[in-house]
Every structure is written in C-alpha cells, then in structure tokens.
Amino acid sequence: MSHNVVVADDGKMNRFIIKKILNDNMDEVTIFEAVNGVEVFEILRNNDIDLIILDLIMPVKNGFETLKELKANSELQDIPVIVSSTITEISSVEKTLGGGAIDYFAKPFSKEDIEIILPLKVINAIKYYEQKKTIKKLNEAIEEEMKTANLFQNLMLPKTNQFSDFDLFIKYRPCMGIGGDFFDCVENEEGFWFMIADVTGHGIAAGMISSMVKVMFRNGVNDKEVRSPAEMLGNMNHNVFNYFYTSATDTSVVFTGFVGLIKDGELFYSSAGQPFPVLYHKRKKLVLSLKQTGMNIGFFDGIKYIDESVNMDNGDTLLVYTDGLFSSGKSSDFSSWPEVESFSRENSELLEENPHEFLENIFWHFLSKHKKNDSDYTDDVAIMLIKSK
Amino acid sequence: MRKNIENNLMTFIIEKDLIAPNVKKMKEVLNDALNEVDEIDEVVIDMDGIENIDSVGVSFVVSLYKNISNEGLEFRIVNASSDIVQLFKLMRLDEFFIIEE
Numbered sequence: 001m002s003h004n005v006v007v008a009d010d011g012k013m014n015r016f017i018i019k020k021i022l023n024d025n026m027d028e029v030t031i032f033e034a035v036n037g038v039e040v041f042e043i044l045r046n047n048d049i050d051l052i053i054l055d056l057i058m059p060v061k062n063g064f065e066t067l068k069e070l071k072a073n074s075e076l077q078d079i080p081v082i083v084s085s086t087i088t089e090i091s092s093v094e095k096t097l098g099g100g101a102i103d104y105f106a107k108p109f110s111k112e113d114i115e116i117i118l119p120l121k122v123i124n125a126i127k128y129y130e131q132k133k134t135i136k137k138l139n140e141a142i143e144e145e146m147k148t149a150n151l152f153q154n155l156m157l158p159k160t161n162q163f164s165d166f167d168l169f170i171k172y173r174p175c176m177g178i179g180g181d182f183f184d185c186v187e188n189e190e191g192f193w194f195m196i197a198d199v200t201g202h203g204i205a206a207g208m209i210s211s212m213v214k215v216m217f218r219n220g221v222n223d224k225e226v227r228s229p230a231e232m233l234g235n236m237n238h239n240v241f242n243y244f245y246t247s248a249t250d251t252s253v254v255f256t257g258f259v260g261l262i263k264d265g266e267l268f269y270s271s272a273g274q275p276f277p278v279l280y281h282k283r284k285k286l287v288l289s290l291k292q293t294g295m296n297i298g299f300f301d302g303i304k305y306i307d308e309s310v311n312m313d314n315g316d317t318l319l320v321y322t323d324g325l326f327s328s329g330k331s332s333d334f335s336s337w338p339e340v341e342s343f344s345r346e347n348s349e350l351l352e353e354n355p356h357e358f359l360e361n362i363f364w365h366f367l368s369k370h371k372k373n374d375s376d377y378t379d380d381v382a383i384m385l386i387k388s389k
Numbered sequence: 390m391r392k393n394i395e396n397n398l399m400t401f402i403i404e405k406d407l408i409a410p411n412v413k414k415m416k417e418v419l420n421d422a423l424n425e426v427d428e429i430d431e432v433v434i435d436m437d438g439i440e441n442i443d444s445v446g447v448s449f450v451v452s453l454y455k456n457i458s459n460e461g462l463e464f465r466i467v468n469a470s471s472d473i474v475q476l477f478k479l480m481r482l483d484e485f486f487i488i489e490e
Contacts, residue, residue, distance in 0.1 A: 198444065200444055200445055200448050201445075254444075254448045254451075256444055273444060273447065273480055291479075292479075293479045293480060294479075294480060294481060295480045295481055295482065296444065296447060296448065296451075296480065299448075299451045300451075300485070303481075323443055323444055
C-alpha cells in the first residue's frame with residue numbers, strides 16, 4: 001500500500017536523511033518536501049497525506065505555528081505529526097506533544113535513530129492513522145445505517161391525530177437511535193386496538209424484532225379468528241416460535257407486551273409481562289393500576305393469556321409505558337412499577353388537562369431520579385397516553 | 390455469586406440484583422459452573438440477596454430453567470422476596486418451577 005509523507009525541514013541535508021530513511025524502510029512511499037509551514041499547507045490542499053515530519057524551527061511559518069493550525073483544522077487534525085528538532089529542552093517536547101504531535105525526535109540523528117528508532121516511529125504513526133481512518137469509516141457507515149433505521153422506526157409509529165374517537169400522546173426515546181420499544185394503534189369497525197411492547201435488549205437487533213412485532217400485531221387485528229387481546233398475545237407467542245425457529249432452551253427472542261381493545265366504553269386487555277398500565281377515570285377522579293399480567297412472549301410455546309376488562313368512559317385516559325422508564329444502569333426494577341401509579345395520582349389534574357406536559361413531566365421525574373444516582377436512561381423509553389374523546 | 394455443591398444439589402447464591410447490567414456476567418459464571426459438574430440432580434437459585442429484578446433478569450431465570458430442565462435436572466428458586474414471588478406468580482412461572490419465599 002502506498003503512503004504519502006510530507007517532510008518539512010528548511011535544512012536540505014536533514015530532508016535528504018529523512019527521505020533516505022523513509023525510502024529504505026517503506027515499500028511504497030511518495031515524499032513531498034516543504035521548507036516551511038506555508039508549503040506544508042499547500043501540499044495538504046492537493047494531496048491525501050498519511051504523515052507529516054515537521055521541523056520546529058523554520059522560516060515564514062515555524063513548526064509550532066504549523067502544528068497548532070493543523071490541529072485546529074477538523075479536516076487535517078487526524079493526520080499524525082512527528083516533530084523533529086534540534087531543540088531538546090523538555091518544555092519544547094512537552095509543548096509539541098501536548099499540542100497534538102504523535103511523537104518527537106531530536107537532531108542530529110544518531111546511528112540508532114537512522115537505523116531503528118525513526119523507521120519504527122514512522123511505521124507506527126502510519127499504522128495508527130490507518131486504524132483511525134478505518135474506525136472513522138466504520139463509525140460513519142454505522143451512523144448512516146442508524147439514521148436510516150431510525151427513520152424507518154419513526155415511520156412505524158402511529159400518527160397522533162389520525163383517530164376519530166381517541167387522542168394519542170406519545171413520548172419515545174430509544175437509547176441508541178433505534179430501539180426495541182414498540183407501539184401501534186388501529187381503529188376499525190371492532191373498536192380501537194392498541195399494543196405496547198418492549199423487546200429484550202436494545203439497538204438494531206431489538207429494532208428488527210420490534211418491526212416483526214408490528215407485523216404480527218397488524219396481522220392479528222385483521223385476523224377474524226382473533227377475537228380478544230389474550231388471543232392476540234397467544235398467537236404472537238406461538239408465532240415467535242414459528243418465525244424465529246427458537247430452540248426449546250433459547251430465550252433470545254423475548255418481549256413483554258400489552259394489548260388492548262376499547263369498544264363501547266369498555267377496555268378489554270391482556271398483558272404479557274408488561275409493567276402495569278394506569279387508568280384515570282375522569283368522572284370518579286380515580287387513578288388505578290391494571291394489575292394483571294402473564295408470561296413474557298417467547299418464554300414457552302403454547303401459553304394461554306388472560307383477558308380482563310374495565311370501564312373506560314369518554315374523557316378517561318390510559319397510560320401505558322415500558323420499563324425503560326426505570327432503567328438507569330444502576331437500578332431497573334419491578335419495585336418501581338407502583339411509582340408510576342402514585343405519580344399519576346399526584347398529577348391527575350395535569351394528566352386530564354395537559355397530557356403532553358404530563359408525559360414530559362413523568363419522563364423528567366424518573367430522569368431526575370437517575371441523575372441523582374449519576375446515571376441516565378440506559379434502555380429505550382416509550383410512554384403513551386390514550387385519551388377517550 | 391457463590392456456588393455450593395452438596396449431596397447432588399448445586400446451589401447458586403445470587404448476591405446482586407437480577408437486572409440488565411448484572412445479568413451478562415452472571416450468565417457466564419453460571420454456564421461455566423454448570424458445564425463443570427456431572428453428578429447433580431437439582432439446581433437451586435438462592436435469591437436472598439436480591440431486591441430488584443427487571444425483564445432481562447426474568448428472561449435470565451427462564452433461560453436457566455430451560456437449560457437445566459433440558460438436562461433432566463430439577464430447578465427451584467428459594468428465598469425470593471415477596472415482591473419477586475408475586476411477580477413470578479403473576480407471570481405464571483410457578484406453573485413451571487417451584488418458587489419459595
């Protein structure tokens with residue numbers, strides 16, 4: 001592989017020695033010569049450079065100024081710079097290494113410098129730059145993929161103003177740009193179907209499974225044989241074993257979920273390990289948790305889920321959320337579930353009058369608790385409010 | 390996590406909460422320990438030191454149960470807090486293995 005190296009030194013003999021060292025120790029190298037900092041930048045304008053060997057004392061623009069300018073330029077700052085100088089006092093060495101030079105050597109060159117030290121410093125600096133460029137390229141590719149995946153995931157979210165009988169309010173924050181939390185709503189002749197789910201793990205793998213959950217949910221809504229939320233969850237659980245070919249001992253495709261169907265002022269629901277949703281009854285000014293749950297989807301094939309129902313009148317609001325709300329890296333636990341109910345009770349007026357603000361407040365309430373522990377959300381967070389009009 | 394083997398019974402005493410940040414390390418330790426032994430009839434998970442559990446922790450317990458029962462061994466949880474017992478019962482995991490407070 002060919003490399004381009006700039007040798008910046010106003011001493012002709014020094015340039016000659018360095019060029020010889022490079023030519024003797026590198027397979028393919030193109031050397032650009034400069035006698036001051038201005039010429040270094042001219043070379044950089046027209047060439048991709050892999051290494052700069054920079055003398056400190058030069059006319060017009062010296063090595064200190066050149067190094068400072070290089071490191072301040074976002075496009076050039078990663079190019080490794082090895083400083084060479086006759087100045088050997090420690091303050092100069094400190095100044096250049098502290099200013100971003102990768103290495104330093106003193107002139108005049110000794111025999112060991114020419115034969116061993118300088119060739120190794122050059123090869124190491126170029127290797128380091130190659131690795132850095134590879135990592136940067138990979139990171140850019142991953143970032144681009146994440147952006148696209150995030151776009152797709154946002155397209156999967158329900159639109160908040162598309163339903164005739166319900167208002168929807170959503171707060172969604174995946175912890176890695178794309179996440180395993182999912183929700184969806186469908187209004188049809190049967191009523192208003194919705195689901196919230198939380199795939200174990202986060203990131204791209206969890207995002208892929210959450211896409212599959214959406215397809216299973218939509219298929220379930222359209223399946224005339226699926227008559228209730230519990231049947232929906234039972235089918236999904238069975239399909240996980242069909243679609244993902246998980247073995248009897250595997251729990252790699254696991255998610256919690258809550259499915260609801262609201263029709264004729266009644267909420268029918270079933271849960272697969274989801275934290276307890278909270279229902280606010282406007283007329284009774286009552287806040288209650290729907291304390292029913294079943295097994296996570298993907299644990300065992302053939303599981304039957306249970307349907308329950310509760311009255312949900314016009315103006316009532318249901319809060320569903322994922323357990324990412326509690327996860328901070330230090331604690332993430334079942335024991336926090338009741339706190340969502342107590343927070344909702346204390347803020348029921350806000351929940352009724354300004355659902356958007358309520359969502360923000362509950363998000364920040366738990367975030368501020370994490371901050372007290374010097375942590376942050378470490379899982380995807382999804383919170384959804386469904387308000388019957 | 391500590392391990393104790395006595396009379397064909399292997400007990401794991403879990404000392405950290407069963408939550409996502411702790412589970413990965415526990416998995417490695419447990420799998421290594423299970424691969425090492427032959428003459429075991431039952432595996433017991435002692436949850437005396439656990440206050441909190443999340444969905445990753447529950448998945449870990451179920452995965453462990455599946456692996457152990459697949460080997461033909463008995464599986465039991467002991468010293469679980471009343472909250473954890475309540476959660477496991479809500480999830481109907483008590484239909485698959487014994488959970489003792």
